[in-house]
Amino acid sequence: MIDYHYQTFLVLADCLDYATTAQELCLSKPAVTxxxxxxxxxxxxxxxxxxxxxxVLTKKGNLLKDRLVVINDHIDDLLRQLAN
Numbered sequence: 001m002i003d004y005h006y007q008t009f010l011v012l013a014d015c016l017d018y019a020t021t022a023q024e025l026c027l028s029k030p031a032v033t034x035x036x037x038x039x040x041x042x043x044x045x046x047x048x049x050x051x052x053x054x055x056v057l058t059k060k061g062n063l064l065k066d067r068l069v070v071i072n073d074h075i076d077d078l079l080r081q082l083a084n
Contacts (some may be wrong), residue, residue, distance in 0.1 A: 001076065006068055008035040009047065016055045063083040
């Protein structure tokens with residue numbers, strides 16, 4: 001499994017709404033914000049930006065999302081293989 005900060009990022013990247021992400025992950029909105037701020041600080045990149053009141057992924061945010069989806073698929077495949 002990937003780090004929970006990245007899981008939060010993936011959910012937010014899909015729905016682009018902090019409240020929905022918080023509800024889906026059973027977290028508070030401030031916790032979601034903290035997870036994203038942690039990643040942005042750790043990676044030294046901006047992952048999201050507000051455009052006209054809408055949350056959008058930055059180019060680097062899109063790159064991270066695309067790569068994490070592949071990594072998650074590989075992890076899921078590995079776990080299935082280990083279970084057999």
